[in-house]
Amino acid sequence: GAVVSQHPSWVICKSGTSVKIECRSLDFQATTMFWYRQFPKQSLMLMATSNEGSKATYEQGVEKDKFLINHASLTLSTLTVTSAHPEDSSFYICSAPGQSKGNTEAFFGQGTRLTVV
């Protein structure tokens, strides 16, 4: 069964509104989680690293004020897309390192398809 749960699976929002995406590790604690974005027919691009108890680390070119990340607990990280615009429409995916679960492979959420209209 899934070990990383992401919610919602899809969301449609109006331009200018904010959308929150949740990522939960179900049976292990994750002090670190990763957020990716994937545009159609492209590969996953790392957006940021979410750290429990400290600020997120953003990749170059990713606006930290637009993509707010909060690692509220050892099992929950949230990504909030603020003042969303149509160009933010994408597939957002979170991941937790397997190290916390005694594995070396990473576990991924189901992804969230965001459509901004």
Next chain:
Amino acid sequence: DAKTTQPTSMDCAEGRAANLPCNHSTISGNEYVYWYRQIHSQGPQYIIHGLKNNETNEMASLIITEDRKSSTLILPHATLRDTAVYYCIVRGYSGNTPLVFGKGTRLSVIA
């Protein structure tokens, strides 16, 4: 992490073995080869990983050349549900760093 090179796409007949190659000529001694796949509109799924020995699990087999500069993922009896993008990733054993995805190979299993 070392860079990998994969073919853009491949086709495979249902029931036949799918052999997906990956070149990683700059791999360093402590780096592993990981394979993930992504079925359309889903998050990536772990398949298998290895260091230098061949590996097999319930999903696939991983064959790594002796010089470790390339590897092949083998799906022994491909089904339509194996249609996905397959990513070959080289990284150190520590799992606390993010995976860096290349473009992968789009495998189409054909009935």
